[in-house]
Amino acid sequence: MELHDVWFVLIAVLWTGYFFLEGFDFGVGVLTKLLARDRPEKRVLINTIGPVWDGNEVWLLTAGGATFAAFPEWYATLFSGFYLPLLLILVCLIVRGVAFEYRVKRPEESWQRNWETAIFWTSLLPAFLWGVAFGNIVRGVKIDRDFNYAGGVLDLLNPYALLGGLVTLTLFTFHGTVFVGLKTVGEIRERARKLALRVGAVTALLALAFLLWTQSEQGDGASLVAVVVAVASLVLALAAARAGREGWAFVLSGLTIVATVAVLFLTLFPNVMPSTLNPDWSLTVTNASSSPYTLKIMTWCAAVATPVVMVYQGWTYWVFRKRIGTQHIADPVH
Template sequence: MELTTLWFVVIAFLWIGYFVLEGFDFGVGILLRVLGRDEPERRAVVTTIGPVWDGNEVWLIVAGGATFAAFPEWYATLFSGFYLPLFAILVALILRGVALEYRGKRDDLLWRGRMDTLITVGSVIPALLWGITFANLVRGVPLDADHEYVGSLGDLLSPFALLGGVAFTAVFVAHGAIFLALRTTDELRQRANRLAARTGLVAAVLVVAFLLWALNLRGDTASAVVAGAAVVALVAALVANKYRREGWAFTGTALAIALAVTALFVAMFPAVMPSTDPATTLTAVEAASTPYTLKVLTWIAGIFTPLVMLYQGWTYWVFRKRVTVEPVAVA
């Protein structure tokens, strides 16, 4: 495999890891006020992602850094053309992170209510905007001969892109609901299980519509097969959730997200920034760094990526037990 293709696969893998892991804690954040009916329940909901949410965001940082190093022109075109939505994502993630860290710093229900609002908003906005961003990558955006974005913000808000935003958000909500059913107990677990069933059906309809539209715009046999497998995995997750097999249900939604994102990257390749004018499409070869740079990056990634994955896997193993709803102590 050529290094250019290898690094396209690596970056796709990093985005897949990010959406699978950050996807469920986006869903948990969105559902914080929906499933958490009082302070003890909301504290339990936040506790389920407390030890892992910041580690999940590392995948985004590494994906951005790898894109900058391996495909600098892709990075430049993407981050300049999508500046406003990516900036909004960054602000939302900062506010969400601050709220998660500072929620428990004051024993004040009003304070915690405000932090809960920031967590919810900071989860909805990135989920929606990531869907819009990736939908535009598949659809193609206006680029000139120098591969610079020449469209407007309105060009990024096509019906297909908006469907992508809603589909991503719905899948993350279902993924988060199943994660909460997996990690909580008693009444909170039961409500999460029921909500996962309802949101999962909505997500399945939206995902099927989005993938069919995406394949119609830019797809081939390989991407169609992968997309079909994603739908099967999502349906299997809903069946497992119905029988209260939360572990298998979570595996199913994780696999569905991974396969759906894979289908988008397969449909896009060898382009990294498809253009509405095929003549100005930016390909992986055109955007890549020098062979020497890619070779050095390959050695670095080969050494450190397994170590990071082992550490993060160990973190999930340590904090694998269910979280119980503890009553608030009365002084």
């Protein structure tokens, strides 16, 4: 296997880790409007992800940095062609981080309510837009002979990509609902379990349609296996949630995300951005990659740094592993 193939796989792993981890905290952000009934319950939801949400975003930074270094042509075409949606995602992530930190800085109800609304929308929009972005990457976009994006913003709003956005939105919300059931106690845990069944049913219908569409257009034997794993794990996650086995439900909903991302990257390879104007103008792992020397240095750096990052992030989850409820919420001090 060539180094550019290795880095394609590593970037796929980084995006998988990001969607697995950031997926449930996007889902929790959406649930602040769908599940919480009062301010203490909203604080419970936010506290379930409070110690980990910023660490989850490290995977996005690493995926973006790795794409820039390993496949500069891919990075340049992607960020120029998808400039507006990616800018909107960036703004949402910035506002979302500020909202987590500033929400309890003042006691006024209107102040806290506005920041809670910001958390909801800046969780919902990226969860949808990431699916739109990756739907377009897999489907292909208008790339000319110079590897420049030749389309417009409206070209990105095609049915396949919009369906992909709905799949990521509902899948992340389901993942977040299962996570809330795993991390909370009392009435909110019971409501989360019931909501997970409803959200999961909608997710299953949308995901099945999207995965079958993807497989019929560009799939092969390997991607078909991933499709079967994604569908089976989602069905089993629903069964586990119904039985009150939140741990298994979370693992299986996470496996659904992993398998879904695998489907996308398996159908994409060896392209990194197909051209709908001319297949010969597509960006591939070969013509979009950096030099072998650059990839070799990156490989050694990744071999050293990646285990360190995974260990300290795993330690964070272990330290904050216990369940919480409204009884654990202290009165705010300003």
